[in-house]
Each structure stands twice: as C-alpha cells, then as structure tokens.
Amino acid sequence: MGTLNINHELDDQIFNTINPLDPEEFRRQGHKIVNFLADYYQNIEQYPVCSQVNPGYLQKIVPNSAPNNPESLDKILKDVERAIIPGLTHWQSPNFFAYFPSSGSTAGFLGEMLSVGFNVVGFNWISSPAATELESIVMDWFGKMLNLPNCFLFASGGGGVLQGTTCEAMLCTIVAARDQMLRKISRENFGKLVVYASDQTHFSLKKAAHIGTTSTTSVDPLRLLCEIAKEFGIWVHIDAAYAGSACICPEFQVFLDGVENANSFSLNAHKWFFSTLDCCCLWVKDPSALTNALSTNPECLRNKATELNQVIDYKDWQIALSRRFRALKLWLVLRSYGVTNLRNLIRSHVNMAKHFEGLIATDKRFEIFVPRKFAMVCFRISPLVLNEKEVNMFNTKLVESINSCGKLYLTHGVVGGTYIIRFAIGASLTHYRHVDVAWKVIQDHANALLNQGYV
Amino acid sequence: MGTLNINHELDDQIFNTINPLDPEEFRRQGHKIVNFLADYYQNIEQYPVCSQVNPGYLQKIVPNSAPNNPESLDKILKDVERAIIPGLTHWQSPNFFAYFPSSGSTAGFLGEMLSVGFNVVGFNWISSPAATELESIVMDWFGKMLNLPNCFLFASGGGGVLQGTTCEAMLCTIVAARDQMLRKISRENFGKLVVYASDQTHFSLKKAAHIGTTSTTSVDPLRLLCEIAKEFGIWVHIDAAYAGSACICPEFQVFLDGVENANSFSLNAHKWFFSTLDCCCLWVKDPSALTNALSTNPECLRNKATELNQVIDYKDWQIALSRRFRALKLWLVLRSYGVTNLRNLIRSHVNMAKHFEGLIATDKRFEIFVPRKFAMVCFRISPLVLNEKEVNMFNTKLVESINSCGKLYLTHGVVGGTYIIRFAIGASLTHYRHVDVAWKVIQDHANALLNQGYV
Structure with a gap:
C-alpha cells in the first residue's frame, strides 16, 4: 500500500490546491456572476443589438490553447467584457425584434440555476x-x-x-x-x-x-x-x-x-x-x-x-x-409571476404590436403585409412608393441598414416571393418607448435610403 | 388610437407590477439562490444519497394547478427544501458512486449562469x-x-x-x-x-x-x-x-x-x-x-x-x-482550473479507485470482477463465499440494502450473466474519507446479509 499512501498524500495536496465544488468558493464566485449579469442587464441598451464583429474576430484575441495554470474569475470576467460581449447578439435587449423572442426572466434564470446546481x-x-x-x-x-x-x-x-x-x-x-x-x-x-x-x-x-x-x-x-x-x-x-x-x-x-x-x-x-x-x-x-x-x-x-x-x-x-431538470424553471416562472400576470405580460406584448401597427398606419409609404395575430408585425415599404421590381431590393437594403446601426435588430421573411420585414415583440425588457424609438429608427433609415435615389 | 392609449396605460401598470427581468430584482434574488445552493453543498452529506420517496409523493404535497397570483421566492425556496430536495437523488454528493458521475464544479456552474443570463x-x-x-x-x-x-x-x-x-x-x-x-x-x-x-x-x-x-x-x-x-x-x-x-x-x-x-x-x-x-x-x-x-x-x-x-x-x-451557448462553461472550466489541475483531479479519482481496489483486496469474500482501467471498480461478493446460483441474488440484495440506507448510492451491471456492482468515483466532492466510509458500509451490509442466513 506504499504507493497508494503516496498517492493519497499527493491527492490531499491537490484537493487543498483546488476543490472544484468548495461551497464557500462557490458562494463567493456565484455572487460575482450575479452582479456581473445584473450589471449587464442594467447596461444592455448600450451595446449594438446585433453584434458588429467580423468573422474570425475571436481567434485573434484569445490564446490558441488552454492555460496550464488556473486563471482568476476577475481575469475571466474582464475577458467576457472585452472578447465575448462584443460578439454577442443581445437577445435580451429591449431593442431585439428579430427572429422570435428568447424571453428570459429572473424566475427562469433562478430555476435554471437550481437545476444546474443540483445537476441531477x-x-x-x-x-x-x-x-x-x-x-x-x-x-x-x-x-x-x-x-x-x-x-x-x-x-x-x-x-x-x-x-x-x-x-x-x-x-x-x-x-x-x-x-x-x-x-x-x-x-x-x-x-x-x-x-x-x-x-x-x-x-x-x-x-x-x-x-x-x-x-x-x-x-x-x-x-x-x-x-x-x-x-x-x-x-x-x-x-x-x-x-x-x-x-x-x-x-x-x-x-x-x-x-x-x-x-x-x-x-x-x-x-x-x-x-x-x-x-x-x-x-x-x-x-x-x-x-x-x-x-x-x-x-x-x-x-x-x-x-x-x-x-x-x-x-x-x-x-x-x-x-x-428543466421543470424547475417552468415551476419558478409559473409560481413567481402567477397566471394572471403571465397573461397580462403576453397581452402587453400583443398590445405593443398593435401600437406598432398604429404607428405604421401613420406613414403611407409602409404597409402591413399580413394580418397580425399575435405580437409579430409583418410589414414593408409598399410598392406604391417603389415599383414592384425595386421593392424587394429596397426592403432588403432597409433591413441591412437598420441592423448595421446597432440600435435595434429585426429580421426578414419571404412569402410568395415578397420580402417582408418581421418585427417580433417579446423580449422581456421591451416597453412602449422601445417600440416608439424603433419605429423612428426604421423611418429614419427609410428616409435616408429613399433620399439616396430610390425615388 | 383611444383603445391603444388605454392599453398603454394598463400595460404600464403591468410593467410596474411585474418586470420579469428587472436588474435589481434579478440581483437580489440571484444572490439568494447562490446562498441557497452554497448551503446545499455545505449540507449535502446529510441527505440520503438515493432519494427514499415513494412514487407519486409530490402530487400529494403540491397544488394541482398553477397559482393565479405571484408567490415569493422565499416561499418557493421553502418548497424546494420541503418538497424537491427529499425527491432528489444527490448526484453531487461525495457519496454518489452510481451510474457514471455527473461532475459539477463552480466554474461549470458559473459558465452556465453566464450562458443562461445572456440567453442567446x-x-x-x-x-x-x-x-x-x-x-x-x-x-x-x-x-x-x-x-x-x-x-x-x-x-x-x-x-x-x-x-x-x-x-x-x-x-x-x-x-x-x-x-x-x-x-x-x-x-x-x-x-x-x-x-x-x-x-x-x-x-x-x-x-x-x-x-x-x-x-x-x-x-x-x-x-x-x-x-x-x-x-x-x-x-x-x-x-x-x-x-x-x-x-x-x-x-x-x-x-x-x-x-x-x-x-x-x-x-x-x-x-x-x-x-x-x-x-x-x-x-x-x-x-x-x-x-x-x-x-x-x-x-x-x-x-x-x-x-x-x-x-x-x-x-x-x-x-x-x-x-x-455551452462553450462558456467549458471555457470557464478550462481557464479556472488549468490543464495541470484538471489532469491531477482526474488522476485523484483514478487513485481513489485504486485505493478502493486495495480495500477490496483486504476482504477475501469480495472479488474484483474485471480489470479496472479508469475510476470505476466492478466487484462483487465472490462465488467462493456463496454457490454460483446464489451469488447473483446475493449481490442484488446487497446493492438494494446499501442504497436503501441512504449513506451511499451505487448501481449494478450484468456482464455475461454475472451481476456486478459498479463503484464509479468522480463526484467532485469525493475524497478518500468517503471511499473509506463507503467500503465500511458495504462490508457492514454484506455482514448483515450473510448473518441473515446466506452462509
């Protein structure tokens, strides 16, 4: 058992050096990440919604192999700020109207934390x-x-x-x-x-x-x-x-x-x-x-x-x-908000979509393309403004122009050959003021493009 | 726009009542969960490793529909303690030797938190x-x-x-x-x-x-x-x-x-x-x-x-x-621990498995069934103690007896008709003392069963 005893002592040294699930270290570092994420939500509107990095950006700024020695959480979090956040498209931003929402919430996050913590x-x-x-x-x-x-x-x-x-x-x-x-x-x-x-x-x-x-x-x-x-x-x-x-x-x-x-x-x-x-x-x-x-x-x-x-x-x-253990997050969402509030939150998104429709209706250059049923509005610059040939191209350019400014992010669809702009409301932080600003940005970019010679 | 304005005001009331991603609420509640989980790891050895509840236990103690009104996180966490934890099999327990490990770590948890928080x-x-x-x-x-x-x-x-x-x-x-x-x-x-x-x-x-x-x-x-x-x-x-x-x-x-x-x-x-x-x-x-x-x-x-x-x-x-965004947790694990420590942690598990083999070798009633390669030991009460007919049944009973005491959890396999006991080391909190206690518990249960008339 001689070798085993030597192993035993070496391993005790390892456990003293590194304990991957030490409760007090977990507590200390866990609080840091909670603060980091709370600050992230606090500042989320400062970032371009759709990431503006170029392909391959990350490889240029991180090492090409894993470190031999441990690095501190503070150092890692600095890298998250420096290297990861610029490469994120911010799905939790109130100005994210692309694809479909990926609606986060505190309760959902907490439920996921419990699930990850128990890790069964x-x-x-x-x-x-x-x-x-x-x-x-x-x-x-x-x-x-x-x-x-x-x-x-x-x-x-x-x-x-x-x-x-x-x-x-x-x-x-x-x-x-x-x-x-x-x-x-x-x-x-x-x-x-x-x-x-x-x-x-x-x-x-x-x-x-x-x-x-x-x-x-x-x-x-x-x-x-x-x-x-x-x-x-x-x-x-x-x-x-x-x-x-x-x-x-x-x-x-x-x-x-x-x-x-x-x-x-x-x-x-x-x-x-x-x-x-x-x-x-x-x-x-x-x-x-x-x-x-x-x-x-x-x-x-x-x-x-x-x-x-x-x-x-x-x-x-x-x-x-x-x-x-995914049920935990659903359980926390249902209990933390309650059925009445959950219904009202859904309705608020639908109401904001109606509000956005109302805004579109004030500008005759735009048209609602298909009737809205939920909280997504499909619209475009109408062929009344441009001829039918140009209109798809114009709407494509409009979406590109808006997304590259970083103030909001929206995506498109094609239905029966027609390019449409999809405006999906459902990010948990979105309020009326974001919808109003988004509409203003959309109009500004349309104006700029139209002034560049499309009329 | 009259109806829209009314909606607008109602929705403002909703947002004031409930903001599912309010940064300060997120911060406050996030800290609570970090503490809850740190305490859970602190106390994890107090729980039976394999859950001892009966089928259908949960339905008897929770409501049969979602609440209409919000419930506080404190109330929910009391329910986690009262209703969920007794129904967990504690994969993060240092006395979990069943199946294969599901090795959690602080770094892995933090990476997952970032991933869930960004929710891209x-x-x-x-x-x-x-x-x-x-x-x-x-x-x-x-x-x-x-x-x-x-x-x-x-x-x-x-x-x-x-x-x-x-x-x-x-x-x-x-x-x-x-x-x-x-x-x-x-x-x-x-x-x-x-x-x-x-x-x-x-x-x-x-x-x-x-x-x-x-x-x-x-x-x-x-x-x-x-x-x-x-x-x-x-x-x-x-x-x-x-x-x-x-x-x-x-x-x-x-x-x-x-x-x-x-x-x-x-x-x-x-x-x-x-x-x-x-x-x-x-x-x-x-x-x-x-x-x-x-x-x-x-x-x-x-x-x-x-x-x-x-x-x-x-x-x-x-x-x-x-x-x-799963890469975040792997990135945090690699950087927080470093390659050298990660290798040593893996080796410590393998060394503990060797140590467990050494313990088995001290008791001639047991045998190692297949050569160990990593950190899992396959063993059983040997047919030298019981006849070949009884030995599978005895090992089955031994595993059941051990698992129902709650002090550790291990599972079995069947290879070529032979029932073997699998002892898989790899839970992040497991140290030599847990292996020693586990061996003692296994021997105690074997003694008790043998005294009940198997010899």
Whole structure:
C-alpha cells in the first residue's frame, strides 16, 4: 500500500490546491456572476443589438490553447467584457425584434440555476424522483392554463414532457407516428409513408416534420385538418412553438379549436414564456406511442419502481438518455409571476404590436403585409412608393441598414416571393418607448435610403 | 388610437407590477439562490444519497394547478427544501458512486449562469458570433489536450461541436455516415446498411448507434477496428462518453491509439470534466459529412456571413435548430482550473479507485470482477463465499440494502450473466474519507446479509 499512501498524500495536496465544488468558493464566485449579469442587464441598451464583429474576430484575441495554470474569475470576467460581449447578439435587449423572442426572466434564470446546481441526471424516476414528478405536474398545470382537452393531461391518460427544442419534439412524434403506422401496415410498406405539412412550415421540417408558419405566424385551420387526418388515421402534430404561449389567454384559445383531434401539441416556453433556452413543452394523447418507439431497458438502469410500472421514465419519451431538470424553471416562472400576470405580460406584448401597427398606419409609404395575430408585425415599404421590381431590393437594403446601426435588430421573411420585414415583440425588457424609438429608427433609415435615389 | 392609449396605460401598470427581468430584482434574488445552493453543498452529506420517496409523493404535497397570483421566492425556496430536495437523488454528493458521475464544479456552474443570463440562441454565426467562435476555439483547445490527431481540429479541416448528449452526437454521425454511404451506393440500397457495435455497447445504440462499453468501462481495440473499417469504407464513431476525459492525461492517451483512422470521436464533458449537464463534445474529421446531412437554409436565417461562406453555422452540425451557448462553461472550466489541475483531479479519482481496489483486496469474500482501467471498480461478493446460483441474488440484495440506507448510492451491471456492482468515483466532492466510509458500509451490509442466513 506504499504507493497508494503516496498517492493519497499527493491527492490531499491537490484537493487543498483546488476543490472544484468548495461551497464557500462557490458562494463567493456565484455572487460575482450575479452582479456581473445584473450589471449587464442594467447596461444592455448600450451595446449594438446585433453584434458588429467580423468573422474570425475571436481567434485573434484569445490564446490558441488552454492555460496550464488556473486563471482568476476577475481575469475571466474582464475577458467576457472585452472578447465575448462584443460578439454577442443581445437577445435580451429591449431593442431585439428579430427572429422570435428568447424571453428570459429572473424566475427562469433562478430555476435554471437550481437545476444546474443540483445537476441531477433525471433519465428515469429513481435517478431523481422530484425531476420526473415535478415535470409531470407542471406539464399538467400548463396544459390546464392552455385549456388543452383533458385527453392531453396525465389524469386522463395523456401527458406532457419537456424536450430541448421543437426539432427534438417533432423527431420524437414522427418516430412515434411512423412506428404506430408501421404496426398497422407492416414494416415493408415503409416507403409508402408520407409526411404532410403546410407550404409555410418551419424549416425544421427538413430535419423532422410538422405544421407551422414561421414567417408570418399565421395559424392553420386545426379543426378541418384534424378531421381529415382522423378519417385517414394520420398522426397530427401541432407545432405552436411561438404562439402556443399566447393560448394561456382565453381570447387566444380559439386558435386551438379542434386540438382534441390532434395527437400531439408542442410549444417553446423558451420563446415566449419567460423560460430560458431550452424548454420545449410537448403533450401527447397516447404516451405509449412515444414509449413504444423510444424505450430502452438496459440492465444498469433496472430498478423496482420501473419494474412495478409505478412511475414515468422520461428517457422513454425522448431521443436522448440524459436529461436536465428543466421543470424547475417552468415551476419558478409559473409560481413567481402567477397566471394572471403571465397573461397580462403576453397581452402587453400583443398590445405593443398593435401600437406598432398604429404607428405604421401613420406613414403611407409602409404597409402591413399580413394580418397580425399575435405580437409579430409583418410589414414593408409598399410598392406604391417603389415599383414592384425595386421593392424587394429596397426592403432588403432597409433591413441591412437598420441592423448595421446597432440600435435595434429585426429580421426578414419571404412569402410568395415578397420580402417582408418581421418585427417580433417579446423580449422581456421591451416597453412602449422601445417600440416608439424603433419605429423612428426604421423611418429614419427609410428616409435616408429613399433620399439616396430610390425615388 | 383611444383603445391603444388605454392599453398603454394598463400595460404600464403591468410593467410596474411585474418586470420579469428587472436588474435589481434579478440581483437580489440571484444572490439568494447562490446562498441557497452554497448551503446545499455545505449540507449535502446529510441527505440520503438515493432519494427514499415513494412514487407519486409530490402530487400529494403540491397544488394541482398553477397559482393565479405571484408567490415569493422565499416561499418557493421553502418548497424546494420541503418538497424537491427529499425527491432528489444527490448526484453531487461525495457519496454518489452510481451510474457514471455527473461532475459539477463552480466554474461549470458559473459558465452556465453566464450562458443562461445572456440567453442567446446561437443557431448560426450572426445570431451571436461569440457563441460560435468560442465553441470552435474551446473544441480545438480540448482536442489538443486530448492529443487528438490534427485532422480532428479546425486548423486541419476537421472540427468540433458541442451537442447535448451522446445520443444526439451519435444520431448526427449515423445520419452523416448513412448519407455519405448512400451517395456512394445509391438510395435504393438503403435496406443494406448495417450498424456494427460491441456486444457491450451503450443502450443508446438502440436510439442511435456507437461503440462503447458502459457496464465495465473496458476499451475496444481502436487501431484494429479502425483499420478493418477503413478497408471497407465504414464510418467509425468512437464513443468515449465517460473515459474520454481521462485522455487529457498523457498516460491514458494510449487508449486513443488508432483514433486517426476513425471518422468521429465524442466524450461527455458533463460526466467527468466538471461541466454540468449537458455538454457532449463531438469531433469529426470531415465536417461536410455532417453539414451535407443536416443543413437547412431557410430564408429567414439568410445573412451575408453565411452566404460568403466565411463562418460556421452550428445548426448544420446538429439535429436541433436552437442551441445554447455551452462553450462558456467549458471555457470557464478550462481557464479556472488549468490543464495541470484538471489532469491531477482526474488522476485523484483514478487513485481513489485504486485505493478502493486495495480495500477490496483486504476482504477475501469480495472479488474484483474485471480489470479496472479508469475510476470505476466492478466487484462483487465472490462465488467462493456463496454457490454460483446464489451469488447473483446475493449481490442484488446487497446493492438494494446499501442504497436503501441512504449513506451511499451505487448501481449494478450484468456482464455475461454475472451481476456486478459498479463503484464509479468522480463526484467532485469525493475524497478518500468517503471511499473509506463507503467500503465500511458495504462490508457492514454484506455482514448483515450473510448473518441473515446466506452462509
């Protein structure tokens, strides 16, 4: 045991030098990061919203290998300020109107901190019962808020699961739908399987497949589609990645009319529900369709609770084995804000979008391109100002010009060949004053471009 | 605009009531959670390592719908203590020896906090250049530490990407390998494709496919396998989910001998590299094999940097579109601890495993079942004590008995019909004294069971 004792002493020296989870060091450094981030939010409007760095900027200012010796947190945080923040596109900025929002919140952040701090790997029930049980509970809470039919709740044989992203949720439901159909028509008919989707569907369809309308947030007529699908035994997945969150407000639940005939439904709580990335909520009517397709029962995970069929093992509801304790952040969001405030926050974003529409209406050079349903406005400089050939090019230039000034960030879509500007409201820090300023910036850039010879 | 003004005023009231990302509230509450978690680590040894709750425990003690009104963080944290912590299996406990470790660290936690705080969605370069560039840089840093052949680094045409889990990494590489082969043999030969794996492979193969040896952490002879595969043009993916991290130590790099002939290599930094869940590092020799299989180019993500082919868009290297800024935590781990300390920490775990082997050798009733390579020891009560029929049953009972006492948590495997006990060292708080106590507990439970009539 001589060598072992020597190792023992050397290792004690190592533990004295470095204890990667020392509680007091954790406390000291944790407070520093909280202050760093609070200051970041305080100052967030000072940064260009869309990063203005050039490709390859970072490699020029950081070493090309990891350091041999430890570096202090203070030094690292200076580098975050110097090297990382200039390369961020600030999704939490109140002037971020691009893509869809990625709405953070204090409660979501705190829930994620708890999840990261506990750092449990909740693949099955026994690996951390609270992770599984809280997830089932908040998914039922959320389902009730959305007024989803009971058949999607655990109490009635359905149930919900938190996935990372819509792509994962869709991949799972497609695999489930495929296996369910192949059991009916036999495996040799694999080649006859078809996936239907709207022509405006999200591009993740190429990686999985779903129904959705990313560019314009229009909504498909669910009742009609579901009824046809039911007739032919087709699995219907409803992807409401962005707009699903709005359906906690009764006035938006009309968009879910017919959902009782769908097989599955998903939304991204990390888009418009104050839960940080990643947090995709997926409900299914028949969990066994998922578990039949995705179950594994390796010896090393065998345990009594699973064998007695008393529990959910969420690893069988998803592609991956490992899973984070995402339910905590959703639980903190729901409890910290409460249903009434969450509805009002969603409504405030919708009201700001209406307000922005009102602003557009004051300037006849612009037009609203498609009717607004939620908190995203699709607009453009109208062909009344320019001829039809020039108008797409002009709007492209307008977006580039606005984004390169750094005062706000917005993105575009193309619908039926027409280039449209998307103005998505939903960043948690956005208030009316930001919308007003954004409109002013948009007008200023339009004026400048038009003065440069477009009229 | 009358209605709009009314909305405006109502919304101002809402914003005054609730501001989901108010910096000062964020600061105040963030500090509370830091303290809560520091106290949790301080007290972690007081809790039973494996949760002792019964299925359905949580539903009995929480409401069945989300609250309408906000609840205070203090109230929520009381519920975390009362309702969540008893339902946790404490993966960060120094007495956690089950499955594989999920090694947390202060640096990993801080990196994750920054990532959650910035909450950027880094699907392509422009959506946050720092997220993409830092990821490429730390993947090269890590690759160099592992002494991976240059062909896996960006400088030489290869490159790395952070995925969530090994299952995701394998799914990506299988899709890439499939499409690469189908381009050669044409799509109608789809049915002829075969995936080979070891008979001891990880069960995630059922969801994707790879090479690996979960139960015992044995290592396949890479050089031989890769050479055969090369001859037949077979894509080889090396899954070193657990043990890959050890290969930052030169003395373990022998296990990677032959890797230059593989196509892809992955390890989970969230297992044994002090990075919290999830963080799977995947290197590929030919990134275009991934991007050919996984690219999407929707209009709304079109941007100059992508079109000029100047940048990486990591969405094309993975299944999902959305992606978290995981590189930050790996960057903080590498810089906060430094390569020398990280190697020594890995070695200390291996030394503790050797120490545990030494303890087992002092008790002739036990045997080491397979040679130890890293920091996991596979052992059992030997058939010398009991007859071969009884021995599996006895070891099963021994594990159940130990886990139900709550003092430590370990899990089992079955290799060739033999039930083995797995003792995996790697929790960041584990020191020699925990290993010594664990051994004492194991002996006590063995004595008690043997006294109950097994001898």
